[in-house]
Amino acid sequence: xxxxxxxxxxxxxxxxxxxxxxxxxxxxxxxxxxxxxxxxxxxxxxxxxxxxxxxxxxxxxxxxxxxxxxxxxxxxxxxxxx
Numbered sequence: 791x792x793x794x795x796x797x798x799x800x801x802x803x804x805x806x807x808x809x810x811x812x813x814x815x816x817x818x819x820x821x822x823x824x825x826x827x828x829x830x831x832x833x834x835x836x837x838x839x840x841x842x843x844x845x846x847x848x849x850x851x852x853x854x855x856x857x858x859x860x861x862x863x864x865x866x867x868x869x870x871x872x
Contacts, residue, residue, distance in 0.1 A: 794818040794819065795818060795819040795820060795821050796813065796816045796818065796819075796820045796821070797820075797821050797823070798812060798813045798820060798821070798822045798823070799822075799823045799824075799825065800822065800823070800824045800825065801825045806824075809822070810822070827862065828855075829855055829858040829859050829861075829862045830859075830862050830866075
């Protein structure tokens with residue numbers, strides 16, 4: 791059964807705006823799939839020192855792939871500065 795939904799995939803951040811525009815312009819329902827890095831933690835734009843400490847404590851307690859997540863966070867922060 792076809793419901794008229796269009797499917798869109800975002801594979802690169804720089805493509806997000808154009809793909810979202812296409813999905814919104816579709817005359818019916820749209821499904822958007824975003825391919826993300828599994829080691830990219832969902833973090834707010836600005837975090838407090840207390841939030842950073844709690845995040846680090848959670849990683850130390852045994853988060854799977856903790857070092858990969860830490861590496862990703864550090865790379866993101868470096869990119870923000872540069």
